[in-house]
């Protein structure tokens with residue numbers, strides 16, 4: 001199948017491009033490189049620098065790609081996703097994450113593309129009452145990022161009904177880790193996630209990691225989250241794409257491991273690789289005590305079962321960062 005990966009130069013998008021290529025699909029990438037990087041692109045997947053809020057740019061790419069056969073589906077990863085930034089700049093989040101989806105669907109309809117796979121987030125559940133999230137639960141996001149993703153989901157679902165689109169919405173839990181080849185990984189300066197921050201403390205790229213609150217109603221007092229390796233997540237997209245096209249379906253799937261680990265457990269896992277400094281801090285506003293995916297729907301319908309453990313997640317992130325550090329080191333030695 002011919003697949004457009006929108007946001008394919010980013011962390012999850014690039015891992016998905018790799019899985020799609022491995023599965024034999026014909027792939028092209030659209031990305032504005034706002035947070036993505038050209039080094040995560042593949043020669044086998046054609047690249048177009050374009051913005052999903054610009055309809056003419058999308059139409060031009062779709063027209064060019066359609067010349068040698070129809071486009072079967074778009075996978076949409078192109079979003080802004082830093083929660084504190086979404087609080088201070090909500091308009092840019094709604095513009096990119098909601099208007100971007102509207103513009104994409106308009107362009108898909110004009111270009112006769114009828115299948116959309118969309119990256120959503122566990123943030124749509126908000127401060128969940130039990131901490132075990134199911135796709136049918138009420139969604140009450142607690143920040144503009146989560147609101148923008150839920151609004152995008154609503155646009156997609158309404159358009160699916162009105163225009164006969166086939167759609168697959170994935171709600172990711174805590175995505176982390178790097179591709180085992182270390183060719184791809186999470187490489188950003190604006191990281192807010194616990195796994196990379198803890199690994200960076202272990203590599204002395206940060207002085208310490210801070211635990212925000214140890215008085216939550218959990219077994220060790222720290223927040224519990226569900227961690228999923230990025231390659232497991234990427235592979236779910238291949239399965240979701242095939243399922244959606246085969247069944248002409250409109251489904252929402254949680255993607256998580258269905259297992260919770262506390263912040264202290266994650267830090268302990270990193271400490272098995274290298275020592276690091278830990279600091280205690282106050283609770284942060286809006287951090288739910290526990291968020292764990294019920295992923296049985298993806299397990300049953302897509303036959304998807306995550307392969308990587310928390311140890312694999314931490315180790316691949318560590319090895320990826322160490323490799324980058326060594327490369328930087330070598331480059332600076334050469335230029336000295």
Ligand SMILES: NC(=O)c1ccc[n+]([C@@H]2O[C@H](COP(=O)([O-])OP(=O)(O)OC[C@H]3O[C@@H](n4cnc5c(N)ncnc54)[C@H](O)[C@@H]3O)[C@@H](O)[C@H]2O)c1
Nearest residue numbers: 007009010011012032033034035036051052078079119121
């Ligand atoms: N990383 C996580 O932990 C996580 C968790 C839940 C959901 N998600 C969702 O997964 C998706 C991908 O996240 P990621 O971690 O790979 O982020 P990322 O920033 O690495 O990737 C996003 C990519 O989209 C591109 N992009 C952004 N806006 C664009 C636009 N207007 N036009 C064209 N390209 C644009 C960026 O340049 C980047 O390459 C997002 O939709 C995000 O909301 C991520």
